[in-house]
Amino acid sequence: MAVLEYTLESELRDVGYKAICGVDEAGRGPLCGPVVAAAVILPDGLYIEGLNDSKKLTEKKREKLYDEICASAVAYAIAESSVEEINDTNILEASLLAMRRAIASLPLQADFALIDGNVSRDFQLPVRAVVHGDATSPSIAAASILAKVTRDRMCAELDKQYPMYGIAKHKGYGTKIHMDALRQYGPSPIHRTKFIRFLSDEKK
Numbered sequence: 001m002a003v004l005e006y007t008l009e010s011e012l013r014d015v016g017y018k019a020i021c022g023v024d025e026a027g028r029g030p031l032c033g034p035v036v037a038a039a040v041i042l043p044d045g046l047y048i049e050g051l052n053d054s055k056k057l058t059e060k061k062r063e064k065l066y067d068e069i070c071a072s073a074v075a076y077a078i079a080e081s082s083v084e085e086i087n088d089t090n091i092l093e094a095s096l097l098a099m100r101r102a103i104a105s106l107p108l109q110a111d112f113a114l115i116d117g118n119v120s121r122d123f124q125l126p127v128r129a130v131v132h133g134d135a136t137s138p139s140i141a142a143a144s145i146l147a148k149v150t151r152d153r154m155c156a157e158l159d160k161q162y163p164m165y166g167i168a169k170h171k172g173y174g175t176k177i178h179m180d181a182l183r184q185y186g187p188s189p190i191h192r193t194k195f196i197r198f199l200s201d202e203k204k
Helices: 007-014 059-072 083-088 091-104 138-161 176-185 197-203
Strands: 020-026 035-041 075-081 112-116 127-130
């Protein structure tokens, strides 16, 4: 696996930025649960073995890296947008809101944010959206791991509350098991209304 280089971070430091945070979210696609975002400021040039896009890593490796990132980061913060907020707006706006909350919660104020994706509106600091940033920037990759591990842990807790859906296994995604359970039991309070319209469509 290729080592991620601090190319983007270095370019920003060269023009005077000092506290550059990487930001990413987890949970845009699932049918239930919150969307979680993390913001991470890493020490300049820190090497963490195996650091990469969370989707390319095993659960065991993500858990190990989670601890390493938390121990090594200059600062980090994790935030979420609730199911209610997703239902009231949309998943994009809720994701951006969670990202803004994560940045605002950093114990050390960031002066620039590298954000995974292609949308970066309404942030209160200079930002750059980076497509596939979690596979490009170590700072964004670190944020992707914190967000993913945190959301997976949330799913394990949601599974205890709503065991009939199998959330611990599929993490809320629209697998056949999840879809069949929704048809059998109907939606729960943690399901995203706009994501489960198929239930209404099937009744027509």
